[in-house]
Amino acid sequence: MSAAVSIETGVLDEYRARLGADAVDELVTSDGLRSDQAALGAAVNAMGMGGLQAARAEARTFASDEGVTYGTERRGSRNWAIDPIPVLIGAAEWQALETGLRRRANLLDLVLTDVYGERNLMRRRVIPPEVILGHDGYIRQTDGIGAPGRRQLVVAATDLGRDATGQWTVISDRTQAPSGPGYAMATRRIISRVMAGLHRSTPLARLRGFFQTFSASLQDASPTATEPPRVVLLTPGPGSETAFEQAYLATLLGFPLVEADDLVMQKGKVWLRAGDRLEEVDVILRRVDAAYSDPLELRGDSQLGIPGLIEAARTRNVAVVNPVGAGVLENPGLVAHLNAAARALLGEDLALPMPPTWWCGDDASRSHVLANLGHLVLKPISRSSGPLRYGWLLTAAERADLAAAIAAEPWAWCGQEPMQLSTAPVVTRSGLEPRRFVLRTFGVAHDDDYHYLPGGLGRVAARVGEYTVSNFTGALAKDVWVISSEADQPSVGRARRLGLPPVTRAYGLSPRVADNLYWMGRYAERAEGTARLLKVVDDFAEDNSSRTGTPGARATEILLDAVAWVTVTGAIRHDESSLTYLRRAVLDATRTGTVRHCANQVTNAAQHVRDLLSVDTWSVIGRLQQTLAETPDDDDQLQPVLADVLESLLALAGIMAQSMVRDESWAFLDAGCRMERAQMTLALLARTVTADRGREVDDLVVEGVLRAGESIITHRRRAAAGTGPTVALESAVDLLLLDRVNPRSVLYQAESLAADLSLLGDEASAARALRLSNELGEVDIADLLRPDRLAVRLAALEQEFRGLSDDLAARHFLRQAPRRAQTSGWGNPWQVTDGD
Known part of the structure; x- marks a missing residue:
């Protein structure tokens, strides 16, 4: 710990008074501020508790807006909690710490190599065999498998804390499938905005270079000479506690996020399912726990792993990072023997102490x-x-x-x-509180050494006096700033095998990803279409609910029936008013077809393809969910809710339309929107304009339909200018079914679908959509308006679109069947003989 400097009276003076006499703190000492914390201390005092609490609230808002989460629904998912006051580490202190971490990572790599190789350490009892063989992270099936690169341990994470003397001390290692670097970057992004002035004025070591080195490190692990190697990040899926971090890390590294369903094993190799083709995978960054990674060799009930993965690694057809079995290094029993191992392997003790x-x-x-x-x-x-x-x-x-x-x-x-563990100040409602602090550091093997993320991820205990600092117990994140001179350059990995000409290798979309993109588009459009319809019908109900027997009341009944039919939310009950029914159709999350149900489905689908979506997507989805979660006090407030819902959905549509590259991802998303809009429009027309209920009622109904289809203004303008039908029914059919330039018409959806499917290379489906649009373009509206013809035509068109959707599913969304382990009837291996 560095010498102290004086501290002005303020929030930090009050904070210092809360510390015990022998406490070690990351910001203050018993005499004042630590010498390298002057700028941070001045900023904290200048903000005062009011400013700090505002910063705390702002950090929470940013985390919510960007969808930064930890945990699962079953265990209690929550937004990533961040304390706004960063922890600063001086340049010299970090350099010494990084040197110790590199030595430790090099030792752990040598131990891992020996444990699954020659086992000299166990033979000589430098490490007792019971410590290794009795640990559940030791995977016997991977014995003798060596990773193709020069390192077995590619990713190393170490938890550190300051002891009572202020010295950094190792608490534990994380080597199985370390989590956290993505959270560190997400935390930095948020704190750089919350503490913008201080962040700009502080010379910090930047984080981006680490992820470039990480990417190069994974490419270096490839067992093949393919340039560039194909790398994927294997995730358990959106149900994982760290699902956000896995997707964000995949985005930072530039590699696709995959689940077991996306991969197949053929000819001893791992392949990525990409549409109707297979693409060979060279490197898997594993975030699935070892026991679940290969259901053929390990847990037969696992649906998260790849059958035969261990054998593919053994034959050097794929590299797994970190290798299955690396979790044995997380063994606390090793701590008592690591210095002996360091002397045996490196001829020296470890630089960083351990308890x-x-x-x-x-x-x-x-x-x-x-x-x-x-x-x-x-x-x-x-x-x-x-x-x-x-x-x-x-x-x-x-x-x-x-x-x-x-x-x-x-x-x-x-x-x-x-260990005593140092404390760090945490902003609370009652002032600054000292909480125990733990630093998780992250290193990756590249070239001849390990390269570390400057600072890492800081965490503070959930409560004062809490001994365990863990995400499971509600720990808060801390941004960790490493002071750096302007001359310092980030560590950036070199490209592999620069002598070979690079080959462009685009990643295709797996059926799982394509399916979720398509249904994200469908549910987003369904939510928007339902919200528009409900907004119109709510207007009708409010105007006509007390006017029984009038044309307006009859039109309202017809439109309410259309809501039940189009949205499949169910018919209005005898014991509820129309306004209560509409409220339920908006806010009931348990009923299929409601706006909230559709919004939840959008969120669920988006979580499966998070690595493909702009970060702005999550702020829009978060705002949408928040709007629907804030139940209005009475039914009269439904209009503002629907207006806010539509605002969010239009923002989402804008992101899709204006921010996505026109590739396969966009094509599936847009195809879902087009398919849903076409089917909803056809269902609405079929339920509202195909029966003769009298001119006055029909005119009101058609007006409602045009409003729900965002075409009422165009109808009125064309009618007034004499460029379109004056009869509302004819105009509705023309605008919503046959108009080639109206983005709301069925014909427009068919032409857009044809373009989307051509982009996907699905020429058969594209030709079917194009035939459909050509047939619609040749329809004589006068012939179509005969009541018996319109209903038949609408039903036929709806069937055509459903068939086209089914074709898409069969061609692009076919999943693998659930795997089931087949167990042998033999009780022991020696019962199997080579004889007859």
Whole structure:
């Protein structure tokens, strides 16, 4: 810790008074500010608690708007919580820390290589075999598999904390499938806006270069000479706690996010399903836990992995990063033996200290642990054995039970001296509070060394006095700033094998991705079309609900019936008013077809393709969801809700139309919009304008239909100018069915669909859509307006569009069947013989 400087009276003076006499803090000391924290301290004091609390609220708003989340619906998903005060690390301090981290990563790589290779460390009992073989991260099926690159451990993450002396100390390593670098960048993006002035004036080491190096590191891991290698990020899916981070990381790296359904194993190789073709995969960045990664070799019930992945890695047909089995390095039992391993492999001790740790498989160490249960942290070496225990928090009975468990399986336990951990200020409603602080650092292997993200991801405990700093317990994120001189340059990875000419390799869309894009487009359009219709019908109901027997009341009944038919929300109940029914059609999330249900489906589909969408998409979706979650006090306030819903949906449509490259992603999304608009328009026309109910009623109904179809102004303008029909029914059929230049007409949707399908290379479906548009273009409206003809034609057209949608699904959205493990009837391998 650096020397202190004086501190002016203000919020930090009050904060310092809350610290204990021997506390170590990231910002202040008992005498004032740390010397390298002067600018930050001045900014915090200048903002005062009012400004800091406003910054805290702004950070929460940005996280919500950008859809930065952690957790699952089942376990309680929440927006990513960020404290606005960054943690600063000086340039010299970070350089020393990074040097220690590199040495540690190099050692862990050597240990991993030895554990799954020659096993000299275990043979010589530098590391007792029980520590490795008794850990659930040791995957026997991967024994002898060496990654094709020079490193086995490609991605290394280490959790650090300051001890009571202010020295950075290792808490644990994360090597199985480390999470967090994406969250670090997302946190930086938000804090750079919340603390914009301070961020601009502080010379910081930038983060972007790390992700460029990360991308190059993954390409270096490829076992093939293909240029560039095809790299994918394998995710468990949107149900993962860190789903946002995985998608964001894929975006930062420029590689596609894939699920198991997107990949197949053929001829011993992994292939990406891209439409009607397969594309070979060279490198998989794995975010699926090891046990689930290969249902053929490991957990047979897994739907998250790829059958045969381990064998493909063994035959060097694909590289898996980090390799299946790297989780063995997360073993806390290793901590007691790592310095011995460092001396054996590197001829030196590790630079970064670790808390004194005793592995209970050793008799003397076990005796020490059992004698000191009351003040040690007790850790099972495998996470599957349960959480760590703080001995001083256990009752006498609980300590006795724990002692018995250690005596029964001593190799499975270790005891560790507790760390004090430094604190960092957290903005709360009652002022600044000191919370325990943990820093997670991230390194990637590239060329001859490991390269680290400057700073990493900081986290502070959810509550004052909380010992565990974990996302599971509600920890808050901290942006970590590393001070850098202007001369410092970011670490950027070189391109691989520069002597070879580069080959462009575009990534195709898997059926899962195409399906979700298509249905995201459909549900977005369905939500918009439903909201427009409900807005019109709500106007009618408000004007005519008390005027029983009038043409307006009859027109309202017809339009209410159309709502039930077009949106499939169900008919109005006998015991509810029309306004209550319309409110339900907007806000009921449990009923299919409501606006809120459609909005939820948009969100669900978008989560599956998050890596393909602009970050602005999430602020729009978040605003849409917030609007629908804020239930109005009474039915009379439905119009403002619908107006806000339409505003969000129009913003979403604008992002799609103006921000997306016209590639396959856009084509599937737009095709979904066009298909839904065509089918909704046909259903609305079929339910409203195909029966004769009297001129006065029909005129009102048709006016409502034109308003719902955003064509009423065009009808009136054309009628007044003599360029269009004066009869409302004829104008509605013309504008909403046959008008080639009206973006709301069915003919326009058919022509747009043909263009989308041509872009996809689906010429058969494109030709079908084009035939449909040509037939519509040749329709004689006078012949069509005969009541018996219009209903038949609309039904036929609706059937045509449904058939076209079914063809699309069959051609592009076919998923793989769920996998089921087939178990052998043999009980033991020696029962299998080569003889007859």
